[in-house]
Amino acid sequence: MLVGGGVALLFAAVALVLSAFQQNLVFFHTPTEVSEGKAPTGKTFRIGGMVEDGSIAREADGITVRFAITDTAKVIPVTYKGTLxxxxxxxxxAVVQGKLEGGVFRATEVLAKHDENYMPPEAAHAVEQAQKAAQTVSQ
Known part of the structure; x- marks a missing residue:
């Protein structure tokens, strides 16, 4: 009976760990995937790409920022409250984390490049894939 109770406790601990891991798992999507409806609705995920030129606008409250993330094929509008x-x-x-609400990505976290030659791997891959797709379409 003692061994059975120990095994049951072990299974319960493993189930709790796996549940916590699943809740904290954040997937990455490109702007093209988001615009095609492949991103989860109502769940937290990340979008990576380039900050579109001319898209950064600060609201009157001084903490809300609107900008757009693009993979050169599609553009996703983003709002963020906080310090960039x-x-x-x-x-x-840049890579932004948050939820898609009504066609606008509500970011809770914004990650930027580290130096002149670095781009987050997810963002670099998204831009590369969009450029390949654009070349295929134009041929």
Missing amino acids: PDLFKEGKG
Whole structure:
């Protein structure tokens, strides 16, 4: 009976760990995948790409920022309340985490590139895939 109780406790602990892991799992999607409806609705995920030139606009409250993320094929509008990283700029790589609500991505976290030559791997891959798709269509 003692061994059976120990096994039951072990299974319960494993179930709790797996449940916590599943709740904290965040998937990455490109702007093209989001616009095609492949991103989860009502769940947190990440979008990566380039900050579209001319898209950064600050609201009157001083903490809300609107901008757009693009993979050169599709553009997703983003709103974010908070302080942006110092390296966040138009035309540079970024990854944003949050939820899609009514066609606008409500970001809870913004990650920017680290130096002149670095782009987050997810953002670089998204841009590369969009450029390949655009070349295939134009041929």
